[in-house]
Amino acid sequence: MFxxxxxxxxxxxxxxxxxxxxRTKAVVAxxxxxxxxQTYYDLWKLMHKGAAISRTTSWIFIAGPATGxxxxxxxxxxxxxxxxxAVFSFQGDLIVFAYLFGLARFFTILAALDTGSxxxxxxxxxEAAYSAMAEPALLLALAALAREAGSASLAGIYGQxxxxxxxxxxxxxxxxxxxxxxxxxxxxxxxxxxxxTTHLELTMIHEVMVLDHGGVDFAFITWSASLKLxxxxxxxxxxxxxxxxxxxxxxxxxxxxxxxxxxxxGITESMMARLRLVRVPQLLTGAxxxxxxxxxLSFSMR
Numbered sequence: 617m618f619x620x621x622x623x624x625x626x627x628x629x630x631x632x633x634x635x636x637x638x639r640t641k642a643v644v645a646x647x648x649x650x651x652x653x654q655t656y657y658d659l660w661k662l663m664h665k666g667a668a669i670s671r672t673t674s675w676i677f678i679a680g681p682a683t684g685x686x687x688x689x690x691x692x693x694x695x696x697x698x699x700x701x702a703v704f705s706f707q708g709d710l711i712v713f714a715y716l717f718g719l720a721r722f723f724t725i726l727a728a729l730d731t732g733s734x735x736x737x738x739x740x741x742x743e744a745a746y747s748a749m750a751e752p753a754l755l756l757a758l759a760a761l762a763r764e765a766g767s768a769s770l771a772g773i774y775g776q777x778x779x780x781x782x783x784x785x786x787x788x789x790x791x792x793x794x795x796x797x798x799x800x801x802x803x804x805x806x807x808x809x810x811x812x813t814t815h816l817e818l819t820m821i822h823e824v825m826v827l828d829h830g831g832v833d834f835a836f837i838t839w840s841a842s843l844k845l846x847x848x849x850x851x852x853x854x855x856x857x858x859x860x861x862x863x864x865x866x867x868x869x870x871x872x873x874x875x876x877x878x879x880x881x882g883i884t885e886s887m888m889a890r891l892r893l894v895r896v897p898q899l900l901t902g903a904x905x906x907x908x909x910x911x912x913l914s915f916s917m918r
Contacts, residue, residue, distance in 0.1 A: 618700045618863040625871060626692045630846035631655035631839065633878040637806075640882025655842060659835050667831035673730050680727025681829060681836035687720035688840040688847070695850050696771045698857040698866030705771040710758045713770060714751065717803070717844065721747055728825035739824030742893070746809070746821065749900035750802045756907035757792040757799070761855070763914035764788055774854040791910035793852055798903035800848040800881075802896075804841065807885040809896055849877045 635652040642649020651657070669677065693703040694713045702709075725744060728736040758773075764785050765773040782789060802809040805822035812823055826837050853873035857866055891899060 618697075618867065619703050621867060622695075622697045622700045622870075623692055623703065625867065626695070626843060626846050626850075627689070629871065629874070630842040631659060633845050633849070633874060634842050636875055636878035637882040637885070640879050641886050644883065644886035655838065659839060662830075662835035662838070663832055665831040667829065667833050670731065670828065672732055676723070676730045677727045677828075678833065680723045680730075681826075681833040681840070683723040684720040685836040685840040685843075687716045688843040691716040691847055692843065694770055695847055695854075696774050697850070697854070697870045698861050698863075699775060700863045700866050701775075702771050705769050707768045707772075710762065710768060710770050710773070711755075713847075714754055714758070718747070718751065720840070720844075724825055727829075731828050733828070736825055736827065739821055742821045743825060746802060746896060746900060749897055749904065750799050753795050753900060753904040753907045754799045754803075756904060756911055757795045758851075760788055760792045760907060760910035760914045763911065774857070785914070788910045788913045789855055791906045791913065793855060795903045795907035795910065796848070796852050798899060798906075800845070800852070801884070802900060802903075803848060804845045806881060808888045808891040809899065811890050846874060849874050853877055 632652065632655070634655045635650065638654070639649050639652055691713050694705065694709050696702040696705070721743065725740040728740040761773050762768050764781065767773055801807070805812045810821045810823075826834065829837060850870070853870060853876075856873060857869050861869060
Protein backbone atom coordinates (compact mmCIF):
# COMPACT_ATOMS: atom_id res chain seq x y z
CA MET A 617 0.00 0.00 0.00
CA PHE A 618 2.78 2.46 0.92
CA UNK A 619 4.57 1.68 -2.35
CA UNK A 620 1.42 2.70 -4.22
CA UNK A 621 1.21 5.89 -2.15
CA UNK A 622 4.84 6.62 -3.01
CA UNK A 623 4.06 6.37 -6.74
CA UNK A 624 0.90 8.46 -6.36
CA UNK A 625 2.80 11.23 -4.59
CA UNK A 626 5.38 11.32 -7.38
CA UNK A 627 2.72 11.48 -10.10
CA UNK A 628 0.57 14.11 -8.38
CA UNK A 629 3.08 16.35 -6.61
CA UNK A 630 5.86 16.48 -9.21
CA UNK A 631 4.32 19.45 -11.11
CA UNK A 632 4.30 21.35 -7.82
CA UNK A 633 8.12 21.41 -7.84
CA UNK A 634 8.12 23.65 -10.91
CA UNK A 635 5.77 26.04 -9.14
CA UNK A 636 8.00 26.14 -6.04
CA UNK A 637 11.07 26.86 -8.18
CA UNK A 638 9.35 29.69 -10.04
CA ARG A 639 7.92 31.16 -6.85
CA THR A 640 11.34 31.03 -5.15
CA LYS A 641 12.95 32.86 -8.06
CA ALA A 642 10.18 35.47 -7.94
CA VAL A 643 10.61 36.04 -4.19
CA VAL A 644 14.38 36.42 -4.56
CA ALA A 645 13.84 38.93 -7.38
CA UNK A 646 11.20 40.84 -5.41
CA UNK A 647 8.32 39.87 -7.69
CA UNK A 648 4.95 38.30 -6.98
CA UNK A 649 5.47 35.53 -9.51
CA UNK A 650 3.23 32.79 -10.83
CA UNK A 651 0.80 30.83 -8.65
CA UNK A 652 2.25 27.70 -7.09
CA UNK A 653 -0.27 25.61 -9.02
CA GLN A 654 0.43 27.24 -12.39
CA THR A 655 1.81 23.99 -13.86
CA TYR A 656 -1.42 22.20 -12.98
CA TYR A 657 -3.42 24.93 -14.73
CA ASP A 658 -1.21 24.62 -17.80
CA LEU A 659 -1.58 20.85 -17.89
CA TRP A 660 -5.36 21.10 -17.61
CA LYS A 661 -5.48 23.63 -20.44
CA LEU A 662 -3.19 21.58 -22.67
CA MET A 663 -5.23 18.43 -22.14
CA HIS A 664 -8.23 20.21 -23.66
CA LYS A 665 -6.38 21.54 -26.71
CA GLY A 666 -5.74 20.00 -30.07
CA ALA A 667 -2.38 19.73 -31.79
CA ALA A 668 -1.22 20.80 -35.23
CA ILE A 669 0.87 17.98 -36.71
CA SER A 670 2.85 18.50 -39.89
CA ARG A 671 2.12 16.15 -42.77
CA THR A 672 5.86 15.67 -43.26
CA THR A 673 6.27 13.96 -39.86
CA SER A 674 5.88 10.24 -39.15
CA TRP A 675 4.69 8.18 -36.20
CA ILE A 676 7.97 8.98 -34.44
CA PHE A 677 6.85 12.57 -33.85
CA ILE A 678 3.78 11.34 -31.93
CA ALA A 679 5.66 8.53 -30.17
CA GLY A 680 8.23 10.89 -28.68
CA PRO A 681 6.06 12.49 -25.94
CA ALA A 682 4.24 9.24 -25.15
CA THR A 683 7.50 7.31 -24.83
CA GLY A 684 8.98 9.99 -22.59
CA UNK A 685 5.98 9.89 -20.26
CA UNK A 686 5.96 6.07 -20.19
CA UNK A 687 9.69 5.93 -19.46
CA UNK A 688 9.38 8.43 -16.59
CA UNK A 689 6.46 6.50 -15.09
CA UNK A 690 8.37 3.21 -15.36
CA UNK A 691 11.42 4.77 -13.71
CA UNK A 692 9.20 5.86 -10.80
CA UNK A 693 8.36 2.20 -10.17
CA UNK A 694 12.03 1.54 -9.31
CA UNK A 695 12.39 4.46 -6.85
CA UNK A 696 11.95 3.54 -3.15
CA UNK A 697 11.36 6.00 -0.34
CA UNK A 698 13.34 5.15 2.79
CA UNK A 699 11.61 2.16 4.36
CA UNK A 700 8.90 2.22 1.66
CA UNK A 701 9.89 -0.40 -0.94
CA ALA A 702 9.86 0.16 -4.68
CA VAL A 703 7.29 -1.59 -6.84
CA PHE A 704 10.09 -3.33 -8.77
CA SER A 705 13.53 -4.08 -7.39
CA PHE A 706 16.46 -6.26 -8.44
CA GLN A 707 20.24 -6.12 -8.48
CA GLY A 708 21.37 -3.68 -11.15
CA ASP A 709 18.06 -1.84 -11.43
CA LEU A 710 19.92 1.45 -11.06
CA ILE A 711 21.24 0.89 -14.61
CA VAL A 712 17.69 0.38 -15.86
CA PHE A 713 16.61 3.50 -13.98
CA ALA A 714 19.29 5.65 -15.63
CA TYR A 715 18.75 4.34 -19.14
CA LEU A 716 15.00 4.63 -19.06
CA PHE A 717 15.67 8.36 -19.24
CA GLY A 718 18.17 7.64 -21.99
CA LEU A 719 15.37 5.91 -23.91
CA ALA A 720 13.08 8.91 -23.40
CA ARG A 721 15.84 11.25 -24.58
CA PHE A 722 16.47 9.09 -27.65
CA PHE A 723 12.83 9.30 -28.77
CA THR A 724 12.66 13.02 -28.00
CA ILE A 725 15.69 13.59 -30.21
CA LEU A 726 14.18 11.43 -32.96
CA ALA A 727 10.90 13.36 -32.75
CA ALA A 728 12.82 16.64 -33.08
CA LEU A 729 14.74 15.37 -36.10
CA ASP A 730 11.52 14.00 -37.62
CA THR A 731 10.22 17.54 -38.11
CA GLY A 732 13.00 18.27 -40.59
CA SER A 733 13.73 21.57 -38.84
CA UNK A 734 17.37 22.66 -38.72
CA UNK A 735 16.53 24.63 -35.59
CA UNK A 736 15.29 21.55 -33.72
CA UNK A 737 18.15 19.50 -35.12
CA UNK A 738 20.58 21.98 -33.56
CA UNK A 739 18.96 21.53 -30.16
CA UNK A 740 18.92 17.75 -30.59
CA UNK A 741 22.66 17.69 -31.29
CA UNK A 742 23.35 19.74 -28.16
CA GLU A 743 21.10 17.50 -26.10
CA ALA A 744 22.93 14.37 -27.30
CA ALA A 745 26.35 15.90 -26.63
CA TYR A 746 25.57 17.11 -23.11
CA SER A 747 23.74 13.94 -22.10
CA ALA A 748 26.82 11.92 -23.12
CA MET A 749 28.72 13.85 -20.42
CA ALA A 750 25.95 13.86 -17.80
CA GLU A 751 25.24 10.11 -17.86
CA PRO A 752 28.76 9.04 -16.74
CA ALA A 753 28.57 11.45 -13.80
CA LEU A 754 25.21 10.02 -12.74
CA LEU A 755 26.33 6.40 -13.08
CA LEU A 756 29.59 7.02 -11.22
CA ALA A 757 27.70 8.72 -8.37
CA LEU A 758 25.24 5.81 -8.18
CA ALA A 759 28.18 3.38 -8.26
CA ALA A 760 29.74 5.17 -5.28
CA LEU A 761 26.47 4.91 -3.35
CA ALA A 762 26.13 1.26 -4.33
CA ARG A 763 29.65 0.58 -3.08
CA GLU A 764 28.90 2.22 0.26
CA ALA A 765 25.59 0.39 0.68
CA GLY A 766 26.90 -2.94 -0.60
CA SER A 767 24.01 -3.30 -3.02
CA ALA A 768 23.47 -2.60 -6.73
CA SER A 769 19.74 -2.09 -6.22
CA LEU A 770 18.09 1.28 -5.60
CA ALA A 771 16.03 -0.31 -2.83
CA GLY A 772 19.19 -1.66 -1.22
CA ILE A 773 20.95 1.68 -1.52
CA TYR A 774 18.25 4.04 -0.30
CA GLY A 775 16.90 1.76 2.40
CA GLN A 776 20.13 1.73 4.41
CA UNK A 777 21.46 5.25 4.78
CA UNK A 778 21.31 6.81 8.20
CA UNK A 779 23.42 8.57 10.80
CA UNK A 780 25.92 5.68 10.90
CA UNK A 781 26.70 5.96 7.18
CA UNK A 782 27.06 9.74 7.37
CA UNK A 783 29.54 9.45 10.25
CA UNK A 784 31.75 6.95 8.39
CA UNK A 785 31.15 7.87 4.74
CA UNK A 786 30.29 11.56 4.92
CA UNK A 787 32.83 12.79 2.31
CA UNK A 788 31.74 10.16 -0.20
CA UNK A 789 28.07 11.03 0.21
CA UNK A 790 28.71 14.79 -0.03
CA UNK A 791 30.67 14.38 -3.27
CA UNK A 792 28.00 12.08 -4.73
CA UNK A 793 25.25 14.56 -3.81
CA UNK A 794 27.18 17.47 -5.38
CA UNK A 795 27.67 15.50 -8.61
CA UNK A 796 24.01 14.45 -8.77
CA UNK A 797 22.85 18.02 -8.12
CA UNK A 798 24.79 19.22 -11.17
CA UNK A 799 23.33 16.35 -13.20
CA UNK A 800 19.85 17.30 -11.96
CA UNK A 801 20.32 20.85 -13.23
CA UNK A 802 21.64 19.62 -16.58
CA UNK A 803 19.06 16.89 -17.18
CA UNK A 804 16.13 19.11 -16.23
CA UNK A 805 17.16 22.14 -18.33
CA UNK A 806 17.80 24.39 -15.35
CA UNK A 807 20.21 27.29 -15.02
CA UNK A 808 23.24 27.40 -15.34
CA UNK A 809 23.08 24.70 -18.05
CA UNK A 810 19.86 25.75 -19.77
CA UNK A 811 16.96 28.14 -19.24
CA UNK A 812 13.48 26.63 -19.73
CA THR A 813 11.99 30.09 -20.27
CA THR A 814 14.34 31.30 -22.99
CA HIS A 815 13.34 31.77 -26.63
CA LEU A 816 16.74 32.78 -28.00
CA GLU A 817 17.55 30.49 -30.89
CA LEU A 818 21.29 30.37 -30.24
CA THR A 819 20.96 29.32 -26.58
CA MET A 820 18.04 26.86 -26.49
CA ILE A 821 18.77 23.18 -25.83
CA HIS A 822 15.94 21.17 -24.35
CA GLU A 823 13.04 23.46 -25.20
CA VAL A 824 13.91 23.77 -28.86
CA MET A 825 13.26 20.06 -29.44
CA VAL A 826 9.60 20.31 -28.41
CA LEU A 827 8.60 23.57 -30.11
CA ASP A 828 6.39 21.80 -32.67
CA HIS A 829 4.46 19.80 -30.08
CA GLY A 830 1.16 21.05 -28.70
CA GLY A 831 -1.99 20.01 -26.92
CA VAL A 832 -1.96 16.61 -25.24
CA ASP A 833 1.50 15.86 -26.59
CA PHE A 834 2.97 18.91 -24.90
CA ALA A 835 1.06 18.05 -21.71
CA PHE A 836 2.84 14.67 -21.72
CA ILE A 837 6.17 16.46 -22.19
CA THR A 838 5.52 18.92 -19.35
CA TRP A 839 4.31 16.25 -16.95
CA SER A 840 7.15 13.83 -17.73
CA ALA A 841 9.67 16.67 -17.27
CA SER A 842 8.28 17.44 -13.81
CA LEU A 843 8.30 13.72 -12.91
CA LYS A 844 11.90 13.49 -14.10
CA LEU A 845 12.78 16.39 -11.80
CA UNK A 846 11.05 14.59 -8.91
CA UNK A 847 12.94 11.33 -9.55
CA UNK A 848 16.36 12.96 -9.92
CA UNK A 849 15.64 14.92 -6.76
CA UNK A 850 14.69 11.68 -5.01
CA UNK A 851 18.19 10.36 -5.69
CA UNK A 852 19.52 13.24 -3.58
CA UNK A 853 16.84 13.48 -0.91
CA UNK A 854 16.76 9.70 -0.43
CA UNK A 855 20.31 9.73 0.95
CA UNK A 856 19.23 12.07 3.74
CA UNK A 857 16.19 10.11 4.91
CA UNK A 858 16.70 8.35 8.28
CA UNK A 859 16.99 4.58 7.91
CA UNK A 860 14.80 3.80 10.91
CA UNK A 861 11.79 5.95 9.98
CA UNK A 862 8.39 4.36 9.57
CA UNK A 863 6.81 4.32 6.07
CA UNK A 864 4.48 7.29 6.79
CA UNK A 865 7.42 9.26 8.21
CA UNK A 866 9.56 8.40 5.19
CA UNK A 867 6.87 9.62 2.80
CA UNK A 868 6.35 12.84 4.75
CA UNK A 869 10.09 13.50 4.93
CA UNK A 870 10.43 12.78 1.21
CA UNK A 871 7.79 15.39 0.34
CA UNK A 872 9.38 17.96 2.65
CA UNK A 873 12.83 17.20 1.28
CA UNK A 874 11.65 17.55 -2.32
CA UNK A 875 10.09 20.93 -1.60
CA UNK A 876 13.31 22.03 0.08
CA UNK A 877 15.31 20.84 -2.92
CA UNK A 878 13.03 22.84 -5.23
CA UNK A 879 13.74 25.93 -3.13
CA UNK A 880 17.49 25.19 -3.41
CA UNK A 881 17.19 24.93 -7.20
CA GLY A 882 15.30 28.25 -7.29
CA ILE A 883 17.97 29.96 -5.18
CA THR A 884 20.73 28.49 -7.36
CA GLU A 885 19.06 29.82 -10.49
CA SER A 886 18.61 33.22 -8.88
CA MET A 887 22.28 33.47 -7.90
CA MET A 888 23.84 32.23 -11.14
CA ALA A 889 23.71 33.25 -14.77
CA ARG A 890 23.37 30.84 -17.62
CA LEU A 891 26.74 29.52 -18.73
CA ARG A 892 28.03 29.89 -22.25
CA LEU A 893 27.52 26.73 -24.27
CA VAL A 894 31.26 26.07 -24.43
CA ARG A 895 31.41 26.15 -20.61
CA VAL A 896 28.71 23.51 -20.06
CA PRO A 897 31.02 20.56 -20.91
CA GLN A 898 33.45 21.83 -18.29
CA LEU A 899 30.71 21.88 -15.67
CA LEU A 900 29.57 18.35 -16.52
CA THR A 901 33.15 17.11 -16.60
CA GLY A 902 33.60 18.59 -13.13
CA ALA A 903 30.52 16.71 -11.94
CA UNK A 904 31.98 13.51 -13.37
CA UNK A 905 35.26 14.19 -11.54
CA UNK A 906 33.38 14.65 -8.25
CA UNK A 907 31.50 11.39 -8.80
CA UNK A 908 34.72 9.55 -9.67
CA UNK A 909 36.38 10.93 -6.54
CA UNK A 910 33.40 9.74 -4.49
CA UNK A 911 33.79 6.26 -5.98
CA UNK A 912 37.53 6.23 -5.23
CA LEU A 913 36.87 7.31 -1.63
CA SER A 914 34.29 4.53 -1.23
CA PHE A 915 37.02 2.00 -2.08
CA SER A 916 39.74 3.62 0.04
CA MET A 917 37.59 3.96 3.17
CA ARG A 918 36.72 0.25 3.31
